Amino acid sequence: METTSRQFRQLSRHALEQATLQHSLDGVREIMPRIRAAALAERGDFDALCDRARDIRERTLRQLDSYLEAFERRVQAAGGTVHWAATGEEACRIVAQICRDAGAERLIKSKSMVTEEIELNAALERDGFTVTETDLGEYIIQLRGEKPSHILAPSLHVTLDEVAETFHQHHDIERSGPLTNATEMLAEARSIMRDKFLQADVGITGANFLVAETGAAVIVTNEGNADLTASLPDTHIVVTGIEKAVPTLDDVGVLLRVLARSAIGERLSNYTTFVHGPRRDGEASGPANYHVVLVDNGRSEMLGTEFQDMLRCIRCSACLNHCPVYTAIGGHAYGSVYSGPMGAVLTPAFAGLPAAAHLPNASTFCGRCEAVCPVRIPLPSLLRRWRQRELNARPVMDGQRFGLGLWRWLNHWPPAYSLAIRCAARVLRRLSVPGRGGQRWIRRLPLLGAAWTDCRDLPAPPGRTFQDEWRRRRS
Amino acid sequence: MSSSAAARDSILQAIRRARAGADAVPDAPPAYRTPAALLGGIEQFCAYAGEEAATSEHVGRMEDVPPAVLRYVTGQGLAMRVVVAADLDLDAAVWAAAQPLQITGGPVERDGDTLVTGCYAGVAEAGALIMLSSSGVPNEAKFLAATHIAAVRAVDILPTFEALWTRLRGDFTDRWPRTMNWIVGPSRTADLGVPSKLGAHGPARVHIIIIDA
Amino acid sequence: MSDTTTATNDSGARPRGRVALFVTCLVDLYRPEIGFAAVQLLERAGFVVEVPRQGCCGQPNFNSGDRAGAGKIASRVIDRFAPFDYVVAPSGSCAAMLRVHYPGLFSAGSEARRAAARLAEKTFELTSFLYDIAGLREVAAELDGVVTYHDGCSGLRELGVARQPRELLKSISGIELREMNQPDACCGFGGLFCMKYPEISERITGSKVRDILATDADYLVAGDLGCLLQMAGTLERNGHAVKAVHVAEVLAGMIGPDRSADH
Numbered sequence: 044m045e046t047t048s049r050q051f052r053q054l055s056r057h058a059l060e061q062a063t064l065q066h067s068l069d070g071v072r073e074i075m076p077r078i079r080a081a082a083l084a085e086r087g088d089f090d091a092l093c094d095r096a097r098d099i100r101e102r103t104l105r106q107l108d109s110y111l112e113a114f115e116r117r118v119q120a121a122g123g124t125v126h127w128a129a130t131g132e133e134a135c136r137i138v139a140q141i142c143r144d145a146g147a148e149r150l151i152k153s154k155s156m157v158t159e160e161i162e163l164n165a166a167l168e169r170d171g172f173t174v175t176e177t178d179l180g181e182y183i184i185q186l187r188g189e190k191p192s193h194i195l196a197p198s199l200h201v202t203l204d205e206v207a208e209t210f211h212q213h214h215d216i217e218r219s220g221p222l223t224n225a226t227e228m229l230a231e232a233r234s235i236m237r238d239k240f241l242q243a244d245v246g247i248t249g250a251n252f253l254v255a256e257t258g259a260a261v262i263v264t265n266e267g268n269a270d271l272t273a274s275l276p277d278t279h280i281v282v283t284g285i286e287k288a289v290p291t292l293d294d295v296g297v298l299l300r301v302l303a304r305s306a307i308g309e310r311l312s313n314y315t316t317f318v319h320g321p322r323r324d325g326e327a328s329g330p331a332n333y334h335v336v337l338v339d340n341g342r343s344e345m346l347g348t349e350f351q352d353m354l355r356c357i358r359c360s361a362c363l364n365h366c367p368v369y370t371a372i373g374g375h376a377y378g379s380v381y382s383g384p385m386g387a388v389l390t391p392a393f394a395g396l397p398a399a400a401h402l403p404n405a406s407t408f409c410g411r412c413e414a415v416c417p418v419r420i421p422l423p424s425l426l427r428r429w430r431q432r433e434l435n436a437r438p439v440m441d442g443q444r445f446g447l448g449l450w451r452w453l454n455h456w457p458p459a460y461s462l463a464i465r466c467a468a469r470v471l472r473r474l475s476v477p478g479r480g481g482q483r484w485i486r487r488l489p490l491l492g493a494a495w496t497d498c499r500d501l502p503a504p505p506g507r508t509f510q511d512e513w514r515r516r517r518s
Numbered sequence: 519m520s521s522s523a524a525a526r527d528s529i530l531q532a533i534r535r536a537r538a539g540a541d542a543v544p545d546a547p548p549a550y551r552t553p554a555a556l557l558g559g560i561e562q563f564c565a566y567a568g569e570e571a572a573t574s575e576h577v578g579r580m581e582d583v584p585p586a587v588l589r590y591v592t593g594q595g596l597a598m599r600v601v602v603a604a605d606l607d608l609d610a611a612v613w614a615a616a617q618p619l620q621i622t623g624g625p626v627e628r629d630g631d632t633l634v635t636g637c638y639a640g641v642a643e644a645g646a647l648i649m650l651s652s653s654g655v656p657n658e659a660k661f662l663a664a665t666h667i668a669a670v671r672a673v674d675i676l677p678t679f680e681a682l683w684t685r686l687r688g689d690f691t692d693r694w695p696r697t698m699n700w701i702v703g704p705s706r707t708a709d710l711g712v713p714s715k716l717g718a719h720g721p722a723r724v725h726i727i728i729i730d731a
Numbered sequence: 732m733s734d735t736t737t738a739t740n741d742s743g744a745r746p747r748g749r750v751a752l753f754v755t756c757l758v759d760l761y762r763p764e765i766g767f768a769a770v771q772l773l774e775r776a777g778f779v780v781e782v783p784r785q786g787c788c789g790q791p792n793f794n795s796g797d798r799a800g801a802g803k804i805a806s807r808v809i810d811r812f813a814p815f816d817y818v819v820a821p822s823g824s825c826a827a828m829l830r831v832h833y834p835g836l837f838s839a840g841s842e843a844r845r846a847a848a849r850l851a852e853k854t855f856e857l858t859s860f861l862y863d864i865a866g867l868r869e870v871a872a873e874l875d876g877v878v879t880y881h882d883g884c885s886g887l888r889e890l891g892v893a894r895q896p897r898e899l900l901k902s903i904s905g906i907e908l909r910e911m912n913q914p915d916a917c918c919g920f921g922g923l924f925c926m927k928y929p930e931i932s933e934r935i936t937g938s939k940v941r942d943i944l945a946t947d948a949d950y951l952v953a954g955d956l957g958c959l960l961q962m963a964g965t966l967e968r969n970g971h972a973v974k975a976v977h978v979a980e981v982l983a984g985m986i987g988p989d990r991s992a993d994h
């Protein structure tokens with residue numbers, strides 16, 4: 044997976060400077076926790092559902108091979124073909140070959156994070172196909188040549204004005220004036236998209252779940268674009284990760300209950316589609332060819348490791364919406380299609396730790412992600428494990444290792460610790476200046492301390508530590 | 519061996535390797551049971567569909583559907599032409615009662631068409647219409663129409679997903695319908711700001727006619 | 732123990748147990764008054780309070796991925812604090828370190844793990860100790876003003892501290908507790924995070940400060956000095972008059988217009 048996560052610092056600084064992005068992120072921070080909480084309040088059994096959801100995902104991962112095989116048998120029995128891809132490139136090659144075999148030129152797609160991960164569009168375009176994203180947000184960023192900034196709302200960073208501008212640039216808009224409001228823009232997109240749907244040769248979708256019991260690929264959307272993508276063209280290709288298997292319909296029911304509530308504060312998304320295979324004899328319509336491409340791309344390697352829990356993820360985005368870091372900098376700063384806490388765990392796994400070392404470090408460990416995760420992934424613990432690996436990979440004379448070693452040493456030698464803290468107390472007191480209400484403040488610290496005082500003041504310590512004062516008072 | 523077959527082997531092997539030595543997997547618990555306090559019926563179904571911007575009304579019998587369609591189309595100021603899906607078990611004579619409404623058997627062609635369909639079931643806990651692909655209705659019609667009117671029998675409105683699975687397993691045992699589409703209210707997008715805008719790709723209006731008898 | 736100083740229980744009744752105060756390195760250095768406030772509250776509740784010689788709980792090492800270092804520090808803390816009936820910290824995050832994370836630092840089945848688990852069981856955050864263990868329902872303090880309470884992340888999510896400080900605050904005469912929007916949202920401190928990614932931290936604190944100011948409160952109260960330093964420093968830098976104070980100081984009656992927080 045290609046990432047620009049190494050530039051996390053620059054990218055996040057850039058994001059912090061963009062007023063419109065900051066405005067959108069404020070909206071996420073304000074609205075999403077509220078609507079999720081409201082949706083949960085109605086289900087007195089939400090915690091029980093999450094426990095169930097976690098157990099279902101856990102149980103599946105522990106027998107993933109048999110569920111995938113059962114799913115494959117079902118799809119084959121219904122007349123579909125299942126393909127297996129060990130890597131992203133392999134998956135792209137398989138999809139391209141299916142398209143070529145279908146004599147296809149025009150492809151339509153509904154939103155899928157796996158296809159973002161393996162950069163399917165770029166590969167297909169290199170092979171000469173025309174690909175159109177049909178999820179509106181995804182379509183907008185496709186026109187703009189951008190990556191998703193949120194796993195569910197990919198165009199979160201784009202303002203309405205920018206959407207209008209983008210449409211004017213790329214569409215042959217006959218009307219005289221500019222598109223001025225969302226309704227006009229939606230009508231414009233709808234009419235353009237209609238033609239694309241009707242003319243497409245192949246439809247590509249992701250899948251939220253693969254049901255071993257029935258062989259269904261379950262696809263969830265709000266716009267209804269996946270249903271059209273899966274119905275109109277003559278070939279339907281489902282591209283998804285191997286971890287999406289679930290044993291039974293009962294399990295899907297539990298997962299759907301927690302998915303939409305966590306994602307968008309709804310009981311259920313507007314459209315949930317179960318696809319079992321190609322058109323049958325006597326059916327009025329539907330694709331004649333049906334393919335499922337199962338993508339590994341690093342997933343099986345996570346199984347059985349300390350990161351296995353991450354494979355439970357159902358991509359609901361609750362952890363992004365509740366993350367103080369994500370809502371400060373947005374998705375692009377992560378330099379990866381997966382952002383927020385889930386992205387900070389997944390990206391090092393998919394792209395390698397050296398490329399993504401910033402991501403697990405850039406967390407306050409506030410734990411809100413874990414608290415809202417419907418499949419109870421211990422995201423902070425997983426991030427901490429990445430930090431451990433990253434620290435161990437650093438050279439012995441690295442500054443951070445040295446600092447931590449020194450701190451450990453001080454804490455082992457009480458006299459040294461007391462001395463150090465005492466000195467710090469006095470030095471800091473010296474550096475302080477009087478402020479309001481008799482309180483003293485430090486406005487500026489040298490060296491490492493500047494990281495604090497560049498952004499905020501520091502209340503001055505009284506100059507004598509608690510332990511010293513306690514012993515003085517009590518003796 | 520094709521590359522996909524090689525990949526299949528290597529993926530399954532990797533999964534098995536990871537599993538090796540792990541504890542036995544506990545048996546799955548019995549199906550989830552929604553607490554009684556949360557179980558609802560037709561009222562819940564209508565209320566929840568309504569919160570997702572669908573409208574609904576009750577009629578007594580199947581024969582009352584055409585006049586209800588006429589009332590809805592007139593009330594909304596829509597074109598006096600509807601596409602009626604074959605899964606709606608009503609013969610032409612009954613539709614005559616809905617004159618001057620023009621009835622066609624499809625397909626849905628124009629962006630602006632109104633589609634009238636039957637419905638396999640409703641699920642109260644989500645306000646969802648459950649539609650199956652069939653020989654009678656081109657599946658895409660439900661997503662191309664601008665207005666979707668769905669008739670559902672009151673007895674087919676089930677409380678929970680679990681009740682739906684039970685019914686599906688009874689009806690289909692092994693050969694599952696090719697596609698099953700769950701629909702909750704009109705199509706919408708959240709990509710053009712808050713609140714969501716209706717009518718993204720599919721219908722901007724969903725009206726449910728509940729047949730009580 | 733030669734380096735342990737003991738205070739007598741000033742309620743006169745039989746002591747209810749020996750509490751070791753885990754004062755936390757930030758309180759030790761920055762705001763000793765919080766430590767004294769905690770001692771006062773614990774003594775008034777009938778406990779004998781002792782202060783074993785101590786340092787840090789090891790969180791900086793643990794959260795930076797230095798498990799081995801965290802384990803070494805933890806062993807030291809466990810040794811020092813094992814003899815007491817309870818360990819109480821005026822900090823949700825340090826209490827959570829001892830209570831939630833210490834046992835996992837040692838290999839399963841080891842004696843060290845068992846010792847860590849024993850310590851974990853008797854370690855509490857100050858307000859939850861007062862409310863849940865000591866059964867305290869009201870404090871003898873006055874404060875004429877509006878306060879808003881920030882939930883420290885670890886205390887809230889790892890220890891379930893939310894109701895206890897609020898109930899105790901509400902028992903103070905003259906006080907008005909006014910909730911801010913999203914009191915459970917992170918303040919942006921995050922330990923070393925605020926030093927490693929200061930700009931992001933600043934932005935997070937900015938949102939928090941907006942929510943605090945919207946309440947028009949006179950005092951911002953929290954149970955963790957880390958959060959308080961972060962928010963106080965930002966409020967001060969931007970010229971806002973809200974005073975950031977620790978819940979222990981408020982409950983002990985040390986805060987008020989005539990009682991300066993600086994000593």
Ligand code: SF4
Binds near residue numbers: 355359362385
């Ligand atoms: S990690 Fe959990 S909260 Fe985050 S997207 Fe995945 S399932 Fe949702």
